[in-house]
Amino acid sequence: DIAHQNKREIYNLLMRASADAVIRIAADPKHLGARVGVTSVLHTWGSAMTHHPHVHMIVPGGGLSEDGTKWIACRKNFFLSVRVLSRLYRRLILDGLSRLHKAGKLRFFGDHAKLADLAVFDAFLQPLRKIDWVVYAKEPFAGPKAVLAYLSRYTHRVAISNSRLIRVDDRGVTFRVKDYRITGPGRHTTMTLKTDEFIRRFLIHVLPKGQHRIRHYGFFGNGNRTANIARIRELLGAETPVPGLAHDNTIEDADAPARVLALPCPCCGGRLIIVDTFAPAQHPRAPPASARAAA
Structure with missing residues (x-):
């Protein structure tokens, strides 16, 4: 309910806290001891379109050492302790809520209007500090194609x-x-x-103007992503892809001098099929006038 009445602030806190929990625990030498990268996707719905804010995250199974000289891989089928992640995530969320309240950035309406009082709000949070919170971690993907398939399903979804x-x-x-x-x-x-x-229910999930559902953290951060990925490829001995070439999504044409790039659909991530083109200043052909012609 607090998130429903304060979407921008709580959604931002949700994404920052979840990413910070992973990055901090991964950087701890007692766990992984590496700088990791995170791609986060915000979802706000459950299956019945109820309000259920949560974040899906994809994290590579390892990270860069602090000095950037080597790649540190996680153990097989184990990344970080979900128990430790859950406790840090709980603290980051609850401390973040307290800071937002003290800064006057939270608004409360209806039955929750009494939470505007700081003492009432602190009492409301107190039981949440004592219960177990759960961070759900799935097993690794079966290769890069599975990662892309997952992203295509989750990044551009709407509530239904x-x-x-x-x-x-x-x-x-x-x-x-x-x-x-x-x-x-x-x-x-x-x-x-x-x-x-x-x-x-559908309109509950319309995000505030300018809200970004997809965010990148750690070595995927926009400011240093290109250099970090180049360094990681070098450390792993991975091939650097040639810009402008699609190795898997190409259309072979015997009459064409070169392979034609098959663009991804911006909505579903599948292959974008071009059904018609028209030159600048040329009007596109009108749709069929009759139902029979359309069929």
């Missing part, structure tokens, strides 16, 4: 895709949902919401 919509009628909107608390056949079911409630 057309493929989950089943029916729209006088009763409302029916769509597929997944209950993550259930394992087995009953996990996938359907839900029907009245039209105005469906629209309300």
Whole structure:
């Protein structure tokens, strides 16, 4: 609820705290002792389009040494302790909330208006310091293609895709949902919401103007990313890709003098198919006039 009423501040805190937790623990010599890189993607929804802010992160299995002279790889199938990550993440979030409140950057409405008082807000946070928080870490990807497939699914998603919509009628909107608390056949079911409630839930996930859903931290930071990646490739003996060439996504044409680059779709990440082109100052062809022609 606090995040719903303070989207910009809480979403920024969520992304910073999650990245800082990983970067700090990874830099500790007792854990990995390396500078790592993080790509973070903000999601704000659950399967039923309820408000559920969380961050998906992709982190390489290792990092640069402090002096940048070597690559430090993590252990096989183990990156960092989720127990240690969870405790640091809890502290960063709760301390960040306290700082935002003291700086007067949080607003409270309705039933939460009383939280505007600092003493009430501190009492509200106190139980959260004593319970376990959970950071979920998945096993490594099965190669670079799996990483790209994951990114294409998550980076440009909206709260619900057309493929989950089943029916729209006088009763409302029916769509597929997944209950993550259930394992087995009953996990996938359907839900029907009245039209105005469906629209309300969808609009919850419209981000504040200028909010960035995808952010890069550590050695992926924009200021030094190019130099860091070049150094990592050198340390790992990896081939440097030639700019402008697509090694996997190319279209072979016997009549063409060179391979044509297949651009990714900006929405889904799949291959972008060009269906028509027109020259500057030329009007595109109008769509078919009849339904039969369109079919």
